[in-house]
Amino acid sequence: MVRTDYRLTQLDALEAESIHVFREVAAEFERPALLFSGGKDSAVMLHIAAKAFWPAALPFPVVHIDTGHNFPEAIEFRDRRVAELGVRLIVGSVQEAIDSGQLVEKRSSTAGRNRLQTPVLLETIERHGFDALFGGARRDEEKARAKERVFSFRDEFGQWDPKNQRPELWDLYNTKIGNGEHIRVFPLSNWTELDIWQYVERESVALPSIYFAHRREVVARDGMLLAVGAYVTPAEAEEVVEELVRFRTVGDMSCTGAVVSSARNPAEVIAETAVTRITERGATRADDRTAEAAMEDRKREGYF
Amino acid sequence: MSGPAEASPSRRRPGDILRFATAGSVDDGKSTLIGRLLYDSKAIFEDQLESVERTSRDRGDEYTNLALLTDGLRAEREQGITIDVAYRYFATPRRKFIIADTPGHIQYTRNMVTGASTADLAVVLADARKGLVEQSRRHAFLVSLLRVPHIVLCVNKMDLVDYAQDTFEEIAGEFEGFAARLSVPDLTVIPISALHGDNVVTASENMPWYEGPTLLSHLEHVWVAADRNLVDVRFPVQYVIRPQSAAYPDYRGYAGKVAGGVLKVGDEVMVLPSGFTTRITAIDTADGSVDEAFPPMSVTIRLAGELDVSRGDMICRPHNQPTAGQDIEAMVAWMDERAVLRPGAKLAIKHTTRVARALVRELHYRLDVTTLHRDEGASSLELNEIGRIRLRTTKPLFTDTYARNRATGGFILIDEATHRTVGAGMIL
Ligand SMILES: Nc1nc2c(ncn2[C@@H]2O[C@H](COP(=O)(O)OP(=O)(O)O)[C@@H](O)[C@H]2O)c(=O)[nH]1
Numbered sequence: 001m002v003r004t005d006y007r008l009t010q011l012d013a014l015e016a017e018s019i020h021v022f023r024e025v026a027a028e029f030e031r032p033a034l035l036f037s038g039g040k041d042s043a044v045m046l047h048i049a050a051k052a053f054w055p056a057a058l059p060f061p062v063v064h065i066d067t068g069h070n071f072p073e074a075i076e077f078r079d080r081r082v083a084e085l086g087v088r089l090i091v092g093s094v095q096e097a098i099d100s101g102q103l104v105e106k107r108s109s110t111a112g113r114n115r116l117q118t119p120v121l122l123e124t125i126e127r128h129g130f131d132a133l134f135g136g137a138r139r140d141e142e143k144a145r146a147k148e149r150v151f152s153f154r155d156e157f158g159q160w161d162p163k164n165q166r167p168e169l170w171d172l173y174n175t176k177i178g179n180g181e182h183i184r185v186f187p188l189s190n191w192t193e194l195d196i197w198q199y200v201e202r203e204s205v206a207l208p209s210i211y212f213a214h215r216r217e218v219v220a221r222d223g224m225l226l227a228v229g230a231y232v233t234p235a236e237a238e239e240v241v242e243e244l245v246r247f248r249t250v251g252d253m254s255c256t257g258a259v260v261s262s263a264r265n266p267a268e269v270i271a272e273t274a275v276t277r278i279t280e281r282g283a284t285r286a287d288d289r290t291a292e293a294a295m296e297d298r299k300r301e302g303y304f
Numbered sequence: 305m306s307g308p309a310e311a312s313p314s315r316r317r318p319g320d321i322l323r324f325a326t327a328g329s330v331d332d333g334k335s336t337l338i339g340r341l342l343y344d345s346k347a348i349f350e351d352q353l354e355s356v357e358r359t360s361r362d363r364g365d366e367y368t369n370l371a372l373l374t375d376g377l378r379a380e381r382e383q384g385i386t387i388d389v390a391y392r393y394f395a396t397p398r399r400k401f402i403i404a405d406t407p408g409h410i411q412y413t414r415n416m417v418t419g420a421s422t423a424d425l426a427v428v429l430a431d432a433r434k435g436l437v438e439q440s441r442r443h444a445f446l447v448s449l450l451r452v453p454h455i456v457l458c459v460n461k462m463d464l465v466d467y468a469q470d471t472f473e474e475i476a477g478e479f480e481g482f483a484a485r486l487s488v489p490d491l492t493v494i495p496i497s498a499l500h501g502d503n504v505v506t507a508s509e510n511m512p513w514y515e516g517p518t519l520l521s522h523l524e525h526v527w528v529a530a531d532r533n534l535v536d537v538r539f540p541v542q543y544v545i546r547p548q549s550a551a552y553p554d555y556r557g558y559a560g561k562v563a564g565g566v567l568k569v570g571d572e573v574m575v576l577p578s579g580f581t582t583r584i585t586a587i588d589t590a591d592g593s594v595d596e597a598f599p600p601m602s603v604t605i606r607l608a609g610e611l612d613v614s615r616g617d618m619i620c621r622p623h624n625q626p627t628a629g630q631d632i633e634a635m636v637a638w639m640d641e642r643a644v645l646r647p648g649a650k651l652a653i654k655h656t657t658r659v660a661r662a663l664v665r666e667l668h669y670r671l672d673v674t675t676l677h678r679d680e681g682a683s684s685l686e687l688n689e690i691g692r693i694r695l696r697t698t699k700p701l702f703t704d705t706y707a708r709n710r711a712t713g714g715f716i717l718i719d720e721a722t723h724r725t726v727g728a729g730m731i732l
Contacts, residue, residue, distance in 0.1 A: 006598040007529035010400040013321050019602035020561045023543040051590035056547035139391045146390045166725040167639050169421040172716045176723040192393045
């Protein structure tokens with residue numbers, strides 16, 4: 001008599017798992033916050049968070065670590081989403097930290113300001129006393145991420161110790177921490193890039209316009225197409241061309257590359273992604289290519 | 305996202321998720337097999353392949369080592385071993401797959417238990433030249449202890465035994481005999497060559513005598529929806545939603561993930577520990593109300609009447625209740641290298657959404673995971689040891705046996721001083 005066809009589609013199962021994670025954190029932590037970059041993963045994360053607590057409002061603020069080198073489209077999008085949801089936005093500014101002399105910026109054409117985000121992020125966490133931070137990282141993005149827990153413990157210095165992670169069984173998350181420690185929580189751990197796009201399409205999740213094809217002046221550098229603008233000045237030998245492009249991630253403008261594309265909506269992006277043979281980060285993030293273990297090193301220090 | 309509407313009709317379309325764990329001794333070819341699955345299903349990207357080719361060349365390997373695709377952290381790459389559970393993803397038009405890639409070393413039982421805890425299926429590898437070794441038995445035992453409903457034994461490196469049917473049959477027969485002593489509901493044995501691809505994604509031309517499915521085809525078709533408990537209604541309350549807003553002044557919903565059974569609007573239910581009975585008036589999601597909810601859906605339930613219900617409470621049916629008690633009999637896998645488990649130890653226990661303190665009353669025996677021998681003289685459990693214990697908790701837990709429901713039968717133990725997750729328990 002028991003029906004056996006009770007099953008969830010891939011996207012429904014992933015969404016249910018993410019919702020469970022959001023609620024677990026809201027129930028067990030005092031001061032959670034959601035890290036929001038304006039990128040597609042954090043847009044999806046925010047969308048699911050809103051669903052997890054519906055019809056109540058989000059029970060935590062949104063935090064943005066602003067490099068000062070952001071795409072204006074991403075900032076605009078951030079402000080719009082925050083206003084729509086009526087949540088509090090907390091901005092940690094890399095530029096301010098540089099201006100006040102707290103941070104020193106190294107001159108380097110490809111590294112960008114990603115590494116400088118870490119101290120600002122940790123300072124923001126400390127100042128607000130956050131004990132849990134949601135991040136939009138996915139395990140399929142990068143090798144070091146593949147081994148990170150959904151609830152990832154950080155010590156008083158914000159550091160991740162890959163050799164000393166808590167075993168994670170069933171859906172029972174260990175939320176215990178001491179003073180000054182915190183947990184990074186990754187509700188999208190089990191999503192792939194394709195899942196994200198299919199979900200964006202199904203749920204009509206709004207994204208910054210730069211995710212879709214548009215004309216832009218770019219310059220080819222280190223095998224990537226960089227957007228010419230305030231943060232990328234073409235060198236003498238470099239040729240500026242106008243191309244139809246889109247961005248696959250939204251990072252620091254100085255080191256996030258575009259791909260040539262004519263995809264104008266999620267369905268067309270999915271069609272393109274289905275035949276793409278280069279991973280998201282490899283194609284478009286100079287910061288991850290510097291060393292084979294670049295991400296692992298940054299994560300140990302406390303990066304997202 | 306506002307107002308009740310019909311939930312999306314896509315909810316029951318095929319294209320679900322299969323989670324599987326892999327286990328094998330060092331050098332049985334586990335990394336090669338996973339690399340092969342990812343590669344042949346086109347989940348590997350050019351830059352990943354390039355990076356692996358580069359690393360292979362730097363290390364002086366004579367061929368491109370597909371195994372490197374799955375070696376994550378630098379420490380591991382340097383030591384050339386896999387040290388922790390890593391998760392991999394690939395999809396075919398039929399299904400999405402989540403692989404919990406667990407290392408096969410003797411000292412890492414912890415990782416296998418972790419990987420198997422969420423797995424629908426386990427792939428155990430054996431080297432055709434060596435047959436079943438101690439490790440294979442250990443892996444099969446752990447997988448059955450964690451109640452992974454489906455096991456696949458891949459007899460690998462068939463190319464090195466001339467694809468001989470009798471070699472395969474012998475190993476398969478021995479494993480089936482062993483599995484019969486464990487509670488393995490569904491066992492499949494497949495002869496493969498991970499290196500050359502035989503019977504991984506495409507059927508082998510070298511083994512015409514084998515008529516079963518390839519590994520991928522089996523993974524795509526194995527039926528897992530019925531593995532969840534759809535009989536005993538269990539809804540651990542995770543979070544109470546009270547908007548107290550102008551639009552929803554009186555809304556009070558109990559949010560959580562269905563742990564068992566099928567909940568329906570109108571059902572009479574009981575709330576534990578209070579024992580009050582009431583009715584489900586609505587099952588809400590942000591996409592609108594639904595008529596029924598089943599595992600592993602995350603929903604919000606509304607109940608008739610004014611009740612005092614909070615996180616940690618359990619909603620069930622009046623005539624089908626979990627066991628409510630403070631004395632817990634369980635098998636426990638100890639996972640900490642610093643502390644040991646001894647009678648008298650006090651720990652925190654997390655079971656569904658309920659957290660309590662627990663006292664280890666008794667250690668009945670330690671189990672040898674290779675021989676299944678019970679050592680009743682054991683006085684402690686160390687890292688990677690498994691034993692049967694009795695716990696006394698500070699408040700009642702609402703449990704089922706782990707064999708009946710993995711979601712309401714499993715728990716974790718946490719050291720109150722170090723906050724480390726030190727044990728995983730399966731209720732008997
Ligand atoms: N001949 C042959 N060699 C294999 C096969 N599968 C794996 N190997 C080799 O066995 C060795 C160990 O494989 P690896 O995947 O690293 O094993 P792991 O330790 O289980 O991950 C490597 O040299 C592989 O090339 C196979 O099917 N046939």
